[in-house]
Amino acid sequence: MKIVVCIKQVPDTTEIKINPVTGTLIRDGVPSIINPDDKSGLEVALKLKDKYGAEITVITMGPPQADAVLREAMAMGADKAILLTDRKFAGADTLATSNALSAALRKIDWDLIIAGRQAIDGDTAQVGPQIAEFLDIPQISYVKDLDFDGETQFTIKRETEEGYQILQAEMPLLITVLSSANKPRYMSVGGIVEAVEKDVLVLGAADIDADENRLGLKGSPTKVYKAFSKGVKSAGEQFEVEAEEAVGIIISKLKEKFII
Amino acid sequence: MNFELNRRQELFTQMIREFSDKEIKPLAAEIDEQERFPLESVEKMAELGIFGIPVPVKYGGAGGDNIMYSIAIEELSRVCATTGVIVSAHTSLCVAPILEHGTEEQKRDYLPDLCSGKWIGAFGLTEPNAGTDASAQQTTAVLDGEDYILNGNKIFITNAGYAHIYIILAMTDKSVGVKGVSAFIVEADRPGFTIGKKELKLGIRGSATCELIFENCRVPKKNLLGKVGGGFSIAMKTLDGGRIGIASQALGIAQGAIDETIKYTKERKQFGRSISKFQNTQFQLADLYTKIEASRLLVRSAAFKKDTGVSYAADAAMAKLFASETAMEVTTKAVQFHGGYGYTREYPVERMMRDAKITEIYEGTSEVQRMVIAAKIFK
Numbered sequence: 001m002k003i004v005v006c007i008k009q010v011p012d013t014t015e016i017k018i019n020p021v022t023g024t025l026i027r028d029g030v031p032s033i034i035n036p037d038d039k040s041g042l043e044v045a046l047k048l049k050d051k052y053g054a055e056i057t058v059i060t061m062g063p064p065q066a067d068a069v070l071r072e073a074m075a076m077g078a079d080k081a082i083l084l085t086d087r088k089f090a091g092a093d094t095l096a097t098s099n100a101l102s103a104a105l106r107k108i109d110w111d112l113i114i115a116g117r118q119a120i121d122g123d124t125a126q127v128g129p130q131i132a133e134f135l136d137i138p139q140i141s142y143v144k145d146l147d148f149d150g151e152t153q154f155t156i157k158r159e160t161e162e163g164y165q166i167l168q169a170e171m172p173l174l175i176t177v178l179s180s181a182n183k184p185r186y187m188s189v190g191g192i193v194e195a196v197e198k199d200v201l202v203l204g205a206a207d208i209d210a211d212e213n214r215l216g217l218k219g220s221p222t223k224v225y226k227a228f229s230k231g232v233k234s235a236g237e238q239f240e241v242e243a244e245e246a247v248g249i250i251i252s253k254l255k256e257k258f259i260i
Numbered sequence: 261m262n263f264e265l266n267r268r269q270e271l272f273t274q275m276i277r278e279f280s281d282k283e284i285k286p287l288a289a290e291i292d293e294q295e296r297f298p299l300e301s302v303e304k305m306a307e308l309g310i311f312g313i314p315v316p317v318k319y320g321g322a323g324g325d326n327i328m329y330s331i332a333i334e335e336l337s338r339v340c341a342t343t344g345v346i347v348s349a350h351t352s353l354c355v356a357p358i359l360e361h362g363t364e365e366q367k368r369d370y371l372p373d374l375c376s377g378k379w380i381g382a383f384g385l386t387e388p389n390a391g392t393d394a395s396a397q398q399t400t401a402v403l404d405g406e407d408y409i410l411n412g413n414k415i416f417i418t419n420a421g422y423a424h425i426y427i428i429l430a431m432t433d434k435s436v437g438v439k440g441v442s443a444f445i446v447e448a449d450r451p452g453f454t455i456g457k458k459e460l461k462l463g464i465r466g467s468a469t470c471e472l473i474f475e476n477c478r479v480p481k482k483n484l485l486g487k488v489g490g491g492f493s494i495a496m497k498t499l500d501g502g503r504i505g506i507a508s509q510a511l512g513i514a515q516g517a518i519d520e521t522i523k524y525t526k527e528r529k530q531f532g533r534s535i536s537k538f539q540n541t542q543f544q545l546a547d548l549y550t551k552i553e554a555s556r557l558l559v560r561s562a563a564f565k566k567d568t569g570v571s572y573a574a575d576a577a578m579a580k581l582f583a584s585e586t587a588m589e590v591t592t593k594a595v596q597f598h599g600g601y602g603y604t605r606e607y608p609v610e611r612m613m614r615d616a617k618i619t620e621i622y623e624g625t626s627e628v629q630r631m632v633i634a635a636k637i638f639k
Contacts, residue, residue, distance in 0.1 A: 068271075075271060187275040189309035189322035196268040 001054040001171070003045045004108070005078065006101060006115040006128065007038040009062050009069040013120050034069045037116025041177035043184040044146055045114055046077045052150055055079050057108065061089055061100055067200055074195035075187035082108075086204035091217030094122075098130030099219060103210035104203055105135060112154075113174040117142060128176035138169055141176040263557075265327070272328045276335045279308065285339035291466030292342065292611050297422055298466055301343055306377020311350055314567075315359055320372030326563040330508040334559070337512025338519070341615035342466035344512055348505030349418040349467075350374070354381025357427050357498045358445065361486040370425055370445060382423035383502075384414035384472050385495050392628055394429075395438040395492060399474060401430035406481055408432070408444065410474040413456070416622070420470035421455045424448050427498070428472070429491050436489070443491035445483045452477030463614035500573040502623045504566060507559045507579035510587035510619035514552045517587075517594040517612045521545065524598055524607070541597065548590045555583035574636035581629035584619035591616040 012033045017026045034042070045056045058073040060066050061084035070081035084104055092100065105113065113135075115128030125141070132139035144164065145157035158165040159178060187195075205215055213219060239249055254260045265273065283304050291298045305311060313329040315321020329351060337344030355374050358366055373379040390396040399412025410430055417426075426446045433440030446453060456471030486494050522545065525536035535541050558579035565572035591613035595602035602609050620626045 071267070071271060072274075075275070186279050186308055187271065188307075189272065189275075189313055189324055189328070190317065191309075192268050192271045192275065193317075193323045196266075196271065 093220035093222035096219035102134035132174035288340035311377035312375025333508035353383030379424035441491035503576035510583035577632035
């Protein structure tokens with residue numbers, strides 16, 4: 001099985017501070033990370049590789065520095081990496097991004113495409129589904145869990161606001177994965193040593209036969225009306241307990257804060 | 261001259277830092293309190309290849325370097341000094357001597373399982389009457405046909421009881437002094453080899469520190485490490501490398517303590533403002549921060565020299581001396597900055613202070629480091 005995982009390099013929003021005077025984000029010194037939903041998407045691919053064998057290619061579109069997240073993905077266990085980078089891609093909205101990514105995906109073989117649900121810096125959840133539309137393949141978004149029969153069929157648990165849907169689908173297929181689907185593995189030491197030596201395939205606009213009018217700022221109909229950062233929430237506390245015990249914990253916490 | 265980490269060292273730092281914070285830190289207080297060897301952490305570290313960082317891939321290692329290894333011990337020790345020393349004793353004191361002095365057959369027999377973490381390693385040099393005077397070895401190894409027969413006791417052995425492979429120093433010829441010391445690779449299941457009393461310690465309480473007892477323990481000739489009579493030299497070289505590990509551990513403890521202190525002094529308010537606003541706090545922490553950075557440069561420099569095959573014994577001694585004394589100073593002051601809270605087990609700095617002390621003692625006391633450094637100056 002050939003799997004492509006689409007990943008994005010994003011600023012670690014948990015480390016971002018806000019300038020109290022101007023209200024803008026201070027990005028200086030903020031580390032870049034693999035978008036969390038994408039990292040869980042990669043973990044889904046790695047689990048399939050562990051169990052059934054697979055060749056995993058990671059692909060990202062971004063500036064040359066995005067090479068770092070591809071190396072990290074290879075250190076976790078991905079086999080190959082593609083970096084789409086070109087000034088012509090700059091300023092792309094989700095439509096232009098998915099257009100470029102799907103053009104690149106037409107150049108390689110795959111049975112399954114995995115993307116994260118959404119990126120923590122844009123929160124649109126559009127790129128994955130748009131790639132599936134461009135490639136004209138079935139898609140299942142908001143994937144929480146996935147089973148494979150070892151041949152062609154996937155049984156997929158999809159999380160919705162009302163509950164779960166259990167769906168079956170065959171390859172070729174695109175899924176978008178939730179970060180809550182799994183706990184992504186760490187890079188291994190040997191994986192790191194190998195990953196920095198591996199080649200990353202670098203592709204520009206000319207290499208993917210895409211219509212240049214549909215790339216970058218030129219190909220982006222989206223106009224940003226207003227940008228704002230989500231309110232900062234504290235990490236909170238998590239308890240893995242049975243429902244009955246959970247009720248007790250909730251009540252005591254509410255009492256502690258004088259809410260009830 | 262270049263003070264930057266290379267790409268793999270950078271990527272490795274990112275991984276080990278996250279791993280330490282998420283997997284090791286949550287257990288640190290518990291294993292200290294319970295004096296419990298953290299087998300679950302050993303398993304997690306094994307999966308990632310942390311037990312064979314500076315070992316070539318052909319022997320089952322990760323193919324990394326000693327700077328990466330030093331960063332690993334620092335980052336693990338920043339959150340849990342016990343976990344740091346488990347990896348340090350394993351790598352520096354067991355894996356390294358086999359890699360550096362073993363035959364091709366010994367490397368192939370032992371290194372893959374040691375590097376994968378299936379086996380843990382340990383090292384036995386210290387005896388009740390052979391501490392800083394390590395040459396006063398009383399454990400004997402007498403050749404009998406195809407075997408050596410070992411008799412004697414080793415004390416204060418890190419990883420004892422949990423280790424599968426021990427590097428043991430013993431006298432093969434008492435008449436020639438240190439030239440009569442030989443090194444052996446001893447498997448834990450050899451008849452006649454038992455684990456004695458477990459020490460109850462001030463710090464690094466999750467690490468196992470026990471006595472080793474050899475009573476007519478037969479070890480085949482092929483387990484001799486290096487040449488007959490070459491053991492003392494192997495032990496001293498092994499400790500040179502070990503000092504990079506312990507210096508890294510001390511550095512990590514100091515960094516962990518100052519991180520906690522910076523956080524605390526920002527949060528703690530007295531006289532209507534954060535205590536971080538007081539010049540006393542700022543100046544003291546500035547001094548400590550500088551010493552920690554100086555320790556880091558000494559540690560990295562010693563590791564770099566080991567990686568490049570340059571003689572590094574005095575560098576490792578200086579790194580260990582300075583880093584361990586810095587760790588003791590930083591942790592003691594960290595407790596002071598925390599005041600009464602710092603003295604309680606609610607905060608990790610009291611543990612860090614207890615853990616720091618051993619770094620001035622084991623793998624050569626501070627006094628031994630000064631002897632090694634002086635020997636270089638006055639040679």
